[in-house]
Amino acid sequence: MNREKILGVLVVAVLVAAVVVVVMKTRGPEVEAGSVEAPAASETSAVRMLIIGIEGLEPSLVARFSEKGQLPNLTRLMQEGVSGEFQAMEKGTALEIPWTSLATGMKPENQGIGGQVLSPRGDMMDATLVPASRTVDAIWTHLSTMDQSVGVVGWPGTWPVERTGGVMVGQYSRLVLDRAHRGDIDDRIYPVSQQQVLDALVIDEREMTRKFLAGFIDLDTPMGFEALVGQNYTSLARAYAADNSNARIAMEIAVDPGVEYLLVHLEGLDSVSQRFWHYMDPESVIGGSSLDGRARAELIEQSKTLGSTIERYYSFLDSIVGMLAELVVEDGTVAVVTDHGYIGVRLDRGDSPLVGFDMHSSRGFWILTGASVVESGQTVECELFDFAPTVMRAAGVAFPEGTDGRVLEEVLR
Numbered sequence: 001m002n003r004e005k006i007l008g009v010l011v012v013a014v015l016v017a018a019v020v021v022v023v024m025k026t027r028g029p030e031v032e033a034g035s036v037e038a039p040a041a042s043e044t045s046a047v048r049m050l051i052i053g054i055e056g057l058e059p060s061l062v063a064r065f066s067e068k069g070q071l072p073n074l075t076r077l078m079q080e081g082v083s084g085e086f087q088a089m090e091k092g093t094a095l096e097i098p099w100t101s102l103a104t105g106m107k108p109e110n111q112g113i114g115g116q117v118l119s120p121r122g123d124m125m126d127a128t129l130v131p132a133s134r135t136v137d138a139i140w141t142h143l144s145t146m147d148q149s150v151g152v153v154g155w156p157g158t159w160p161v162e163r164t165g166g167v168m169v170g171q172y173s174r175l176v177l178d179r180a181h182r183g184d185i186d187d188r189i190y191p192v193s194q195q196q197v198l199d200a201l202v203i204d205e206r207e208m209t210r211k212f213l214a215g216f217i218d219l220d221t222p223m224g225f226e227a228l229v230g231q232n233y234t235s236l237a238r239a240y241a242a243d244n245s246n247a248r249i250a251m252e253i254a255v256d257p258g259v260e261y262l263l264v265h266l267e268g269l270d271s272v273s274q275r276f277w278h279y280m281d282p283e284s285v286i287g288g289s290s291l292d293g294r295a296r297a298e299l300i301e302q303s304k305t306l307g308s309t310i311e312r313y314y315s316f317l318d319s320i321v322g323m324l325a326e327l328v329v330e331d332g333t334v335a336v337v338t339d340h341g342y343i344g345v346r347l348d349r350g351d352s353p354l355v356g357f358d359m360h361s362s363r364g365f366w367i368l369t370g371a372s373v374v375e376s377g378q379t380v381e382c383e384l385f386d387f388a389p390t391v392m393r394a395a396g397v398a399f400p401e402g403t404d405g406r407v408l409e410e411v412l413r
Contacts, residue, residue: 045254045327049395050334051139051263052321053099053155056270057338059085059365061314070315073322074367077334081369082411083379086386088340088364091357096129096157098339098364098384099265103138103155105388105403111136113157131162137400139388140164143261146397151259154246154267160187167194167253172242172267175202194253201248208237216240216312218305227305235275236309239268240316247320254327261395264324272313274359277344279306284345285353333370333395337387340364370394372413382408 066075089098089108097114101107108114112127112135119125127133134157143150144165151167152158161168169175170188178188179202189195210228213236217228228236243266250264278285282303286296325334341361345353364384369375372394382390385405392399393407 046260047254047262047328048332049261050324050328052336053265054269054338055267056273056342058341065311065314071318073318077367077369079377080375081373082376084366084382086364086382086384088362091360094129099156101384102387104136105385105405106136107404148261149259150261151253152263153250154265155263161190163190166259169198169249172245198249202245203241205238205241208241216309218308221304223301223305227302235271239272243268273342276306276309279303280310281344331371335368335391337366338364374411374413
């Protein structure tokens with residue numbers, strides 16, 4: 001499979017009984033629908049460590065959908081390695097803070113981002129959520145000091161991008177916003193030699209028509225496409241465009257220039273979970289008294305079309321995980337991590353639904369597999385800050401001493 005064909009299209013939606021490939025629109029001409037096979041790692045890439053961050057991945061849904069056979073790649077990774085659960089940071093914490101801690105092994109107050117600094121007036125103030133505020137090494141900066149090639153795609157807390165020993169691409173929201181407002185491309189993509197190629201792989205969410213999202217809804221219902229309007233459409237379109245863009249960019253830099261250590265963040269599930277959870281679980285809202293009869297009837301009808309959207313999006317992400325994992329060499333290390341899960345929609349005392357970060361669970365989750373990881377399928381209790389030092393040790397790379405987290409020796413050979 002040559003590189004051009006790999007990067008041309010992406011398998012995008014998984015139906016209950018079969019995989020349905022949706023036509024994907026890039027910034028140029030439409031790409032014909034077709035099946036995409038991930039390249040053999042030994043032939044196309046030399047990725048030794050892959051870390052996939054999935055925003056809002058809920059372990060109970062992973063278990064539920066895995067039992068139905070919908071998540072073969074995540075299921076395989078869990079069975080071949082270990083999983084860990086940890087206490088998430090406080091709800092409402094800025095996105096950059098936990099994701100930086102996952103990459104540094106440090107508590108917010110000890111890493112700069114999320115801590116406080118002395119203002120020019122002599123007062124203590126919150127540090128800005130940009131790389132310049134970080135006072136410790138992250139995984140990518142540490143690897144760069146060791147002259148290792150590392151790629152970072154979409155990781156929160158990396159704008160403006162750093163000049164590392166490899167490739168760094170900022171978060172999707174920054175990519176499209178800077179492009180729309182003619183911002184400095186040096187702030188969102190490094191190095192200069194990769195800017196033209198990688199910027200062309202960023203899919204504009206405004207180019208997503210409903211037909212490109214058909215695989216995420218049940219069209220064999222009375223409402224059909226009529227249920228995919230307003231925020232339902234824009235949330236799904238943005239999520240799909242963001243995760244497709246980051247996956248395509250990650251595959252590109254794994255092949256050319258060929259990074260050995262790769263970190264990819266997929267943000268779409270978070271907004272999909274927030275927007276479509278009440279369709280998956282309508283009783284959580286209908287059980288309250290805040291909806292009148294007409295609103296309840298409309299929710300029930302919409303749920304017939306959109307009730308499986310979250311499940312299908314999990315399957316879509318699972319296909320991305322599988323394709324990226326195929327880029328890793330045989331004895332490499334693969335990790336999947338999220339900073340929080342989801343408890344779904346709950347009602348307040350006035351029977352109004354609690355949405356946004358109120359839907360977040362207090363637990364985070366990771367999966368780790370590789371040649372140096374025990375094949376137990378077990379789940380261990382840990383701290384969020386244990387992730388970075390443990391993954392680096394599993395990959396055979398010494399991480400700086402003095403982190404707030406520890407290496408989980410019990411999960412390593």
